[in-house]
Amino acid sequence: MSKAVKPGYVRPLDLRHGRIEMIHGSGGRAMAQLVNELFVAAFDNDILRQLNDQACFTLSPGRVVMATDSHVVSPLFFPGGDIGCLSVHGTINDLAMSGARPIYLAASFILEEGLALAELKRVVDSMARASREAGVPIVTGDTKVVERGKGDGIFITTTGVGVVPDGIDISGAHARPGDSILVSGTIGDHGVAVMSMRENLGFQTEIASDTAALHELVAHMLAAVPGIHAMRDPTRGGLATTLNEIATQSGVGMLLEESRIPIAPQVEAACEFLGLDPLYVANEGKLIAICPADKAAPLLDAMRAHPLGAAAALIGQVTEDRNCFVQMRTRLGGRRIVDWLTGEQLPRIC
Amino acid sequence: MRYVDEFRDGQLAAGIAAAMAREALPGRQYHFMEFCGGHTHAISRYGLTELLPATVRMIHGPGCPVCVLPIGRVDVAVRLALEKPVTLCTYGDALRVPGSGGMSLLRAKARGADVKMIYSAADALALARADPAREVVFLALGFETTTPATAVVIREAAAAGIGNFSVLCNHVLTPPAMAAILESPTSPPPVDVQRPAGAPPPVLDGFVGPAHVSTVIGTRPYEFVATRHGKPVVIAGFEPLDLLQAVLMLMRQVNTNRAEVENEFVRAVGREGNLKAQALMREIFEVRDSFEWRGLGEIPASALRIRAHYRQYDAEARYATAYRPVPDNKACECGEILRGAKAPQDCAIFGTLCTPDNPIGACMVSSEGACAAHYTYGRFKDITVVSA
Numbered sequence: 237m238s239k240a241v242k243p244g245y246v247r248p249l250d251l252r253h254g255r256i257e258m259i260h261g262s263g264g265r266a267m268a269q270l271v272n273e274l275f276v277a278a279f280d281n282d283i284l285r286q287l288n289d290q291a292c293f294t295l296s297p298g299r300v301v302m303a304t305d306s307h308v309v310s311p312l313f314f315p316g317g318d319i320g321c322l323s324v325h326g327t328i329n330d331l332a333m334s335g336a337r338p339i340y341l342a343a344s345f346i347l348e349e350g351l352a353l354a355e356l357k358r359v360v361d362s363m364a365r366a367s368r369e370a371g372v373p374i375v376t377g378d379t380k381v382v383e384r385g386k387g388d389g390i391f392i393t394t395t396g397v398g399v400v401p402d403g404i405d406i407s408g409a410h411a412r413p414g415d416s417i418l419v420s421g422t423i424g425d426h427g428v429a430v431m432s433m434r435e436n437l438g439f440q441t442e443i444a445s446d447t448a449a450l451h452e453l454v455a456h457m458l459a460a461v462p463g464i465h466a467m468r469d470p471t472r473g474g475l476a477t478t479l480n481e482i483a484t485q486s487g488v489g490m491l492l493e494e495s496r497i498p499i500a501p502q503v504e505a506a507c508e509f510l511g512l513d514p515l516y517v518a519n520e521g522k523l524i525a526i527c528p529a530d531k532a533a534p535l536l537d538a539m540r541a542h543p544l545g546a547a548a549a550l551i552g553q554v555t556e557d558r559n560c561f562v563q564m565r566t567r568l569g570g571r572r573i574v575d576w577l578t579g580e581q582l583p584r585i586c
Numbered sequence: 587m588r589y590v591d592e593f594r595d596g597q598l599a600a601g602i603a604a605a606m607a608r609e610a611l612p613g614r615q616y617h618f619m620e621f622c623g624g625h626t627h628a629i630s631r632y633g634l635t636e637l638l639p640a641t642v643r644m645i646h647g648p649g650c651p652v653c654v655l656p657i658g659r660v661d662v663a664v665r666l667a668l669e670k671p672v673t674l675c676t677y678g679d680a681l682r683v684p685g686s687g688g689m690s691l692l693r694a695k696a697r698g699a700d701v702k703m704i705y706s707a708a709d710a711l712a713l714a715r716a717d718p719a720r721e722v723v724f725l726a727l728g729f730e731t732t733t734p735a736t737a738v739v740i741r742e743a744a745a746a747g748i749g750n751f752s753v754l755c756n757h758v759l760t761p762p763a764m765a766a767i768l769e770s771p772t773s774p775p776p777v778d779v780q781r782p783a784g785a786p787p788p789v790l791d792g793f794v795g796p797a798h799v800s801t802v803i804g805t806r807p808y809e810f811v812a813t814r815h816g817k818p819v820v821i822a823g824f825e826p827l828d829l830l831q832a833v834l835m836l837m838r839q840v841n842t843n844r845a846e847v848e849n850e851f852v853r854a855v856g857r858e859g860n861l862k863a864q865a866l867m868r869e870i871f872e873v874r875d876s877f878e879w880r881g882l883g884e885i886p887a888s889a890l891r892i893r894a895h896y897r898q899y900d901a902e903a904r905y906a907t908a909y910r911p912v913p914d915n916k917a918c919e920c921g922e923i924l925r926g927a928k929a930p931q932d933c934a935i936f937g938t939l940c941t942p943d944n945p946i947g948a949c950m951v952s953s954e955g956a957c958a959a960h961y962t963y964g965r966f967k968d969i970t971v972v973s974a
Contacts, residue, residue, distance in 0.1 A: 564633075570636040
């Protein structure tokens, strides 16, 4: 009988002072160690623990939904969240907007050489927490390392699968003239929270990002009103751009009431002095729902009964317009277009 | 939002609108120009034209600083950014202004130039302080509103002996541009499309005067508009109620045959303006003999350059930049539009070739530009919506 070979001593990852090096992406021992000690330890679940290159599972019957979302936010940490929980919420929300119950996530990391392992651990722990809270495990993943200067710390892509319950048929193409337009809460919080952390913008705010997983709110809404026509989370480009997408997809117009759109006073003030329009500022924990007008009241009640929809509001209605214009009745009583975002939102000079 | 919402009150707006409707003289057409891009933006963003009587027409003036920056000046900045080892920084809107061949600072950035967006002149100087080995050039532009801030950083840089900072100065002056509009052969503007053929063009009846510019220069510099040209001016703030009130005041001057400089923006503007800021501007800058304005052409004594004493901080001198005037795209009507002689929708390429995503002319670049404002906020009015 031969003696068991003594395993070589492996120095544990230095999560306090260590940094990402090129060897962490080279496919060797260092990479295996990073995956085991950091990712598998944090995300731990039965499927991931098998350490295969893929996740293998059975889905319950129904239509399967798949979504993917890349996250490149700068700075990595901001009031109310960080790139980690954002990457979990983002994909869960994309799945949920079809009415689906999110089941599993995959996560892919592009790490920049020199990234502090302590920062990476903070991000990974935040992802693990978000995925556990949402009840949607991360079951497979990938890691690559790029040379210093070729990334921005961490880029994360998450992909998710979910299943749509029978009888639910939600699409951006289903808005119909006469439908009501609802939003689940105040807009612009995430974008302003992130902007407040940018180095060249020396302003302080109590605004925190609204990043949140919306699938439970959606389940609650669908239980009250299964016949929701369209749903979408207004992330980049904000409320204005998302409504334009739906209007174009559905071949309809929209008429909004400016006075009914919920905006936190701090967000409004920050946008005012930065020369931005809150309608175009990103959200990460809000959704727009479009439903038949006679279902608007019960849907609004259901949304307000959930903590993530407490400030929900009815903001306008879908109109017949072959030009697909989204228009708004202003607080002053005038009317204007709420157009697609042009380029990046750049501040005006004076 | 306190101190802001008060100036956006829909009920008060309805009250002013009712007064305008009551006081508009039957059969009288009113043509007013809002000089400032800030006013153009406010009119469009709040949908104010719907509150005006049908006989009041607002003509969008040239007061958008990035819109009047000529192609040749954009080219100078782009060449500096691409060919010299510098960090070029400027205000957000200015990054998108197209120069020759559609090349903007944003596009130069995509080709490897080190271009940064800043929020204030102080940020530009901070960039230079943070990296003394790097030459930082600040593309400074704007009317008298932004000029004092540029003056402050030049003086600070000189006092602190900062050697890696310079300013590409394109600051322009408001009163000479107003004079140029009043003296232009195409003024008064034939913008009224309902006018019967052969009828004389309508007369420009007065100006809504600048808001922020006037906080610096006061109301006195506009007095020539009333005394020499017989046109009323009402200085107005940028909030929607300010504007509506100013238009009502202009209508009242017209109705009573007065031509005066009136001040609606009394909470921020006095007759003499900000003397300290004016002194600072005089210390750092001197008036150029002439300057090209996009759309308006050369206007004498209408812009500033850095005085010889601060030559070290003048990027034009430091990099011996050569200015070559470049004509606008032939199809572009920006010049006529900026003078108020045409409306955006009169331009053949408006909304087709020229859109905010792909601006050909300067008026389409900034949301303060007449064309971009109309495209972004008002173009539904050009289209008769036919129910399917």
